[in-house]
Every structure is written in structure tokens, then in C-alpha cells.
Amino acid sequence: MAEEGRLFLGVEISTQQIKTIAINSRLDVTNEYNVKFDTELPEYKTHGGANIHEDHVTVTAPTAMWVKALDLLLDTMKADNFPFSRVAALSGTGQQHGSVYWKKGARDTLSSLNPSKSFSDQLQDCFSIRDSPIWMDASTTKQCRDLEEKVGGPQSLTDITGSRGYERLTGNQIAKQYQTQRAAYENTERISLVSSFAACLFIGDYAPIDDSDGSGMNLMDIRTRKWSPQCLDACAPNLDQVLGPIVPSAQLVGKVSQFLVERYDFSPNCQVGAFTGDNPASLAGLAPKQGDLIVSLGTSDTVFLWLTEPKPALVGHIFANPVDTTAYMALLCFKNGSLTRERVRDDNADKSWDKFGELLQKSPLGNNGNIGIYFDITEIQPVVEGVYRFNEKDEEVSSFPPEVEVRALIEGQFMARRVYSETLGFQIGINNGDPGSACWYCRDTFQFVTSTTHK
The missing domain is CATH 3.30.420.40 (ATPase, nucleotide binding domain)
Known part of the structure; x- marks a missing residue:
């Protein structure tokens, strides 16, 4: 043919x-x-x-x-x-x-x-x-x-x-x-x-x-x-x-x-x-390579990792990589995904994603040190339920202003995705593709920067 x-x-x-x-x-x-x-x-x-x-x-x-x-x-x-x-x-x-x-x-x-x-x-x-x-x-x-x-x-x-x-x-x-x-x-x-x-x-x-x-x-x-x-x-x-x-x-x-x-x-x-x-x-269809991390945002959020040296842990899963027979893929699932984001949107942004985005931009990267953890339902890792907010003095508080709440949610979710990815052996910015463009995550400012500018 x-x-x-x-x-x-x-x-x-x-x-x-x-x-x-x-x-x-x-x-x-x-x-x-x-x-x-x-x-x-x-x-x-x-x-x-x-x-x-x-x-x-x-x-x-x-x-x-x-x-x-x-x-x-x-x-x-x-x-x-x-x-x-x-x-x-x-x-x-x-x-x-x-x-x-x-x-x-x-x-x-x-x-x-x-x-x-x-x-x-x-x-x-x-x-x-x-x-x-x-x-x-x-x-x-x-x-x-x-x-x-x-x-x-x-x-x-x-x-x-x-x-x-x-x-x-x-x-x-x-x-x-x-x-x-x-x-x-x-x-x-x-x-x-x-x-x-x-x-x-x-x-x-x-x-x-x-x-x-x-x-x-x-x-x-x-x-x-x-x-x-x-x-x-x-x-x-x-x-x-x-x-x-x-x-x-x-x-x-x-x-x-x-x-x-x-x-x-x-x-x-x-x-x-x-x-x-x-x-x-899902991993294979995105044609990833070594060092890639893929985040799927849904009812539950899923993180896919390409690994060469996995560290099996009591969280998540490590599978044989479907693309490379010498590599592995890791999968992490988080129950508190889109429904949690929608709840925070409804409570703080009049059920509008546009307003949610505007609020997100009003607070700087790092959220001035304010951190939020949002588990509306019992999470898979860790097995915890509840909402926890901490201000820049590391004091637990009962609420945040809307712009702080929105950024605390997004940054808190992605910090969790990173922590558990590293638990399974993923190293952000280390041996992950081109070192000139590898993605690091600055622990001091909670800001994504490239390895060429990271100090």
C-alpha cells in the first residue's frame, strides 16, 4: 500500500x-x-x-x-x-x-x-x-x-x-x-x-x-x-x-x-x-524524554515522571516505562485537584476563572511567605484532610485575603507535587535534559527559574 x-x-x-x-x-x-x-x-x-x-x-x-x-x-x-x-x-x-x-x-x-x-x-x-x-x-x-x-x-x-x-x-x-x-x-x-x-x-x-x-x-x-x-x-x-x-x-x-x-x-x-x-x-502519547515531568490537571491531579534511577516509596507508583525499556515512569495521584481549585474559585472569585487569574497576579511569586495546604477531601499522600494556612511568620491563621488565598492554593499544590516527585527519585534541574534550560525551583522564593540564572 x-x-x-x-x-x-x-x-x-x-x-x-x-x-x-x-x-x-x-x-x-x-x-x-x-x-x-x-x-x-x-x-x-x-x-x-x-x-x-x-x-x-x-x-x-x-x-x-x-x-x-x-x-x-x-x-x-x-x-x-x-x-x-x-x-x-x-x-x-x-x-x-x-x-x-x-x-x-x-x-x-x-x-x-x-x-x-x-x-x-x-x-x-x-x-x-x-x-x-x-x-x-x-x-x-x-x-x-x-x-x-x-x-x-x-x-x-x-x-x-x-x-x-x-x-x-x-x-x-x-x-x-x-x-x-x-x-x-x-x-x-x-x-x-x-x-x-x-x-x-x-x-x-x-x-x-x-x-x-x-x-x-x-x-x-x-x-x-x-x-x-x-x-x-x-x-x-x-x-x-x-x-x-x-x-x-x-x-x-x-x-x-x-x-x-x-x-x-x-x-x-x-x-x-x-x-x-x-x-x-498518556506518558507515551506526549513523546517525553529523560527528565520530563508531566502534570495532568483533572478531578484528581496526576503527575507522570520519566525516571532512570527510581526510588520505590510507599507513596505513588513506579511502572516500567512504555517508551524506553531501560527507563521507568512514576505516577502520583492527588485527590484534591480541580474540584478543590473550583471551590476556592467559587469562594474568592465569584465563580469566574478570569477573576481567579486576576487575583493570582495580584500576589507576587512566593506569596510574601504565606503558604496554604488545601485538602477538601482526604488526600492520598499524605492521608490528611483539612485546610491549613500559615503566614510569613509561620503562624497558623484562619483565613487569607482572596489574592493570597488563590496563590497559596496554586503554589501549595505544586510544592506538594514536587516534594513527592523527589521522593520517588526525580531531581529537578539535575540530569534532566539540556542543562542550559533545565528547570529549577528556588526554595527561597518559590519561583521557577532556569539553571543558567539560578544562584
Whole structure:
């Protein structure tokens, strides 16, 4: 196929929808499609793409819903005359930490799908556990503590896997399924992450887990990029066989299945790259390099770090870097993000971002020594709730003038982002790219300056 005619497809199974984007060789976006779970597949009765159970801590998504959503997505594209035959390669991403349990015998079904029938019609009985645990689940505290104890404590688990035991991480979810649904686990042929599950549907076979998404499971040794036998044994028996191999995030895992060739007119030469998690994909999509720090401002703020010498700590996560197999990425999440900023805006700036910006400019960098800490809800790091204000004399005060409050919020949030980034091994202004333009943060004035002017 001539280069100018090729298309490249990206697919994502996120929490609330499945979506795809097509680009050409010039990286121009040519097509976009999505299927929203709640509104377009109401029969699954999800809210925000999930089902919250009666205990309020168990959160799942119907695996069959994701399959049916892919049917609907591809059928919509076909009805729109999307040129599947021009797709030279595809890859994608999935919400991190979700898990899919393939029933024994499912591989045979997956590899021999009838193109006259849908994915959903043929795969509906292929899952030993029908409701997939997802990242919102918080029901595995016992399994987290058990895993930490079996490997020598929280820091030992962190040193191996990059994270202490977290309820949403997949290893703890698998341990729970083994303990509470033993027969279903023993009838499981393969466990996929949401990302590798999506890849399975495209290649018509079990796709391997990529190392970057795999490092968010409390099961992989982040330095060897292989499963940790100690962690596997602590969660469930024969887990190395059930999980299958780990591959680099950039590896090709096969070509599209004959089912897709015949049903949608994909080219039989269309390559499929390993799918990865949404957080690693966010890092990769910004094309970072060593020393880069990326801040995503949302309901929760997320900080992504490119690391070469990580320091695993009991805060945040360290994953295998999806771009460079010799590097790492760190992820820090802060609950008090946009909603906290909006609350301070509403209280001090008449609910106007323009006025918020004007107030920010009225107080100088460093805020004349006034510092604020704003945790409207219990923060992840540190585990604290409340609002704390300190004046230039380091005395706690009950309030600030609006212009001081606004700057205290912004500077306090970013100081916290820096402190925890350094805890994981990130060094601002040291070996971070071009030394002539590296960013330092002056502790005396709370002001960002370049290394060439820093004294």
C-alpha cells in the first residue's frame, strides 16, 4: 500500500466508553468514533461504565459489555464506509487494573470465530468470571495486607513491584477471586488486563500483557520486567501459566484475525501492537524524554515522571516505562485537584476563572511567605484532610485575603507535587535534559527559574 494511503488505528476501552481514532501517515486525524456504555448499552445498567455493588466497595464492569461495545463500534464504522482495508497497523489502551477471566476452552472459540456472527454472540460464554473487577474496586484490603506480609512488608513489595499493596491492583483482585470463587478460578484458562483483552479481540488469540501495564499489578518485578515468583505464589497457584508472557509495550503481537478480515475487510497484513494501560499511554502519547515531568490537571491531579534511577516509596507508583525499556515512569495521584481549585474559585472569585487569574497576579511569586495546604477531601499522600494556612511568620491563621488565598492554593499544590516527585527519585534541574534550560525551583522564593540564572 502506498504510504499516503495508509491509516493507523488507536482503540481504547476506558471506564465510560470505547473509542477509536484513525490517523494518516502525516498524523492527521481522519476519523473518530465512540460508544458510551451507559447510554448506548443500557441493558448492562452501568453508571459511569461501572456497577457498584451493595457493599459500596466492590466495583465491576460486565465483560460482555466491552465485547458488545466493540461490535457496535466496528459496525458503526462499517456503516460509515470506514476504509478498514487501508489500516496498516493498530494498537490501543485500556483502563488500568481491570482484569478479564477467560474460561477454559475460550482460546479455541476466539481463534475460530464465524464472520457471519458478532463477537458478542460467540464470546458470551467464554468468561469464567462474568463481572470484571476494575480500578474503582476497593474490596481487597485483606489481600493487600496478606501480600505485603508474605513478601516481607510494604516496602519490600514496593521494592519488587514499584507499589505497595493497593486494593485496585490486579494481583490483589486475582487473590480475592481465587479465595472467594475457587471453582471459577480453577476453570480460568487465561487472565488478561483490559488492555491485553482488547488486543485478544483483534488478533483472535490470547495477547500477552505488556510490561508497562503489567507493572501496575503488584506482580511484576519492575527491574527484570518479569513476573515475580514470590508475588505470584502469594496470590494464587499456577499464576504464571494463567497470566502468560510479558512483552515490551512497543512489541507487535500479531496480525488481525481472519474474522476481522472477512467481517470488516481489514487487510490480512494489518499489524497489531501490544495494547497498554491508559496511564502509560498518556506518558507515551506526549513523546517525553529523560527528565520530563508531566502534570495532568483533572478531578484528581496526576503527575507522570520519566525516571532512570527510581526510588520505590510507599507513596505513588513506579511502572516500567512504555517508551524506553531501560527507563521507568512514576505516577502520583492527588485527590484534591480541580474540584478543590473550583471551590476556592467559587469562594474568592465569584465563580469566574478570569477573576481567579486576576487575583493570582495580584500576589507576587512566593506569596510574601504565606503558604496554604488545601485538602477538601482526604488526600492520598499524605492521608490528611483539612485546610491549613500559615503566614510569613509561620503562624497558623484562619483565613487569607482572596489574592493570597488563590496563590497559596496554586503554589501549595505544586510544592506538594514536587516534594513527592523527589521522593520517588526525580531531581529537578539535575540530569534532566539540556542543562542550559533545565528547570529549577528556588526554595527561597518559590519561583521557577532556569539553571543558567539560578544562584
